[in-house]
Amino acid sequence: MEELGALLGAESDFLLVQKPLDPSFRDYAAALGLTPPTELIPENCPEGAGTAAAVLSSPQLLARLRELAENGAYLMPMGTSAEEQKIAEETGLRLASARSDIAEKVNSKIYSRRITDELGLRTIAGRCCENAGELADALTWGLADSPAVIVKEAYGVSGRGLIVIDSPKKADRLLRMVQRRAGQSGSDRIDVVVERFLEKKADLNYQFVIGRDGSVYFDFVKEALTENGVHKGHLMPAGLTPPQSTEIEQAAYALGTRLYADGFFGVVGVDAILGADDLVYPVLEINARLNMSSYQGHAIDMLAPNGGTVLAKHYPLQLDRPLTFEDIRAVLGPYDGLDENTTGVVINCFGTVNAQAQVSPAGFDGRLYTLLFAPDKERLLQLDTAATARLACLSTKEGAAR
Template structure:
């Protein structure tokens, strides 16, 4: 039954929210890390570490969209998926949407920029819009000036708010101001918009350090752990200020956009999603336990280990935040990061990610293959390779660990493109990522499958 069910539950819900009806054709542009294009000009920032070919890998995360789009929709890709991978996806009910790949994949460009540099793909999109009986819309991970340009050049409207709304509501300072307005429990801290405010904010908070705690300094438009500095002593803060002052003397501005917050000891990270309709209706889509390392998302645990009371605190905050976002011009998917502290209490809003989230791409998998009573772990696995990894080789290596739809357990691979995305030539070592969702009947089985997958992939790492 599951294999023949059309996977349109979330897709139809999303269409109703964004367009008011559920028969539109959505053209998905999964432009991960769009936040990079929301940065303000003329604002001082601490230098960040650039990691080699990481962008090449991030830019291939657009393949995750195959597990989100409905059968009548379109997914834009930098390259067509591996034939074995798409066959496996189709065997469990995914990957049935139309796939359009750019004529040439420029690895350093995200999917939108790649399309804007490819006239043939632009022509195909115009032709698609002209021949479509049903209204087509562009649906990005999040909208920036690039997606607005793509809409303009193809004549296909965006189904989401303008880029300036995305910039406004994704600012970490906006989240803090919303908490204050709505009376949502908030981590002690302050927003800083100049070097002077940064200094005075630190002076007010440095008692945290004196009591043995830490302060975290966050770039308000930072993404994926970038722009986060943990301050354990005054010397660290003054070193940061010295770097910013040096930039200020060169750039002639003292403007910054940082948040200072007390570092909270936590039991776990949480992420929950809401769907905001253009009409103002707010839907709570659920909460997951997030796996986070050094501020960087690593995966999700489903269901979260929360009490009914803790979930209700999150739900209440979600509905308030959703209503405020709608009032401020935003509609669509929003993910909110929260934490559970050591005494079991919830801090419901660390920051708002008003855009698609990793959770968004797991929604149809969850709806279709993770019924109540089952557990799941969505995770990325890092590979160190000196050769292209063939999908069939990966399949044979994982063997019985792969997802079995009859048993309803195993690892369901939901992105293979990121494995070889940074490949530059034989015998040149590169890092790849494999994305998968492990589904199990028990916590013990979940842990053992995860450990077995790690062991098998470690063997692949050693293959020359």
């Protein structure tokens, strides 16, 4: 998925990737006016290593990064962990965001909840739990006045580390598991948030940037499409009323000022909810890193500067052979690219289609990441229906939906 960065950076930038971009995808992006950055490939890629680890084990690439650092380049990772920070330290590249220890602190759901309360922003009823006793109390409290509670690990992402508890029996089962682990480890320390279930109209995601001087720049708010807590895409515009949009922006500025006070600067993505009561709950969690929305922004601004509607979505593919980029374009046919009405399908990540081909050549799952553009929501949904039907024809693995 690091290929998503190809449409975020400019032609004058550099993109650290383990494998080069598909030449056809690169030419396609350039034809759209989105010429990708120059690719930098580690010469050593140990089995199972991530890109940061591969960079650190590649002396030639590290030397090239030192040259770029001397010319003033910054390192902008998706998120700053200890490995990305080590790359910066070994090469002299300046980090485009805060240190890894500060990023880790801000990424905690417990941190999110505490500063949301501190700022007086509207919150979903919930509690922070840092030991087994606090969890037991929170489950009893939550189920006393709600059909269910959501238990979230402080550092869980993309739906992982999230459990729905809708009965005392399930609560007891979770507590026994926590107590068993405490007995094995000798510590009952946990880091979770417990929230009462809230009926919602929509999930939201918004982004802002904190400058090194503490200035806060609001970027956008989108409707986040999720399924069982797992991200599926984004819809733009979010369909909020002017007061609701204003509330989101005000929350962004308040959060940005508070995060800066704790030493954070850089890109921030925040998950929020529009409740069934039409109230905005502006902070579910703070993500002190780039997110899926971040990778869509530049392409959308360039391709649809006059507005319209956009759907960011990935299409699952079940395959028994790798596909070429031209295979996909041929199937999309008349929907490939944008017409004179700024309507059509733009591919923004191809590398994920064949990513598992070598792992399981007899049959593997792929994902095609796209941006769908149309003048209004009705035509956008019609385009999605048409694209779904056409792309389904690419699925070749036995048992795939036709």
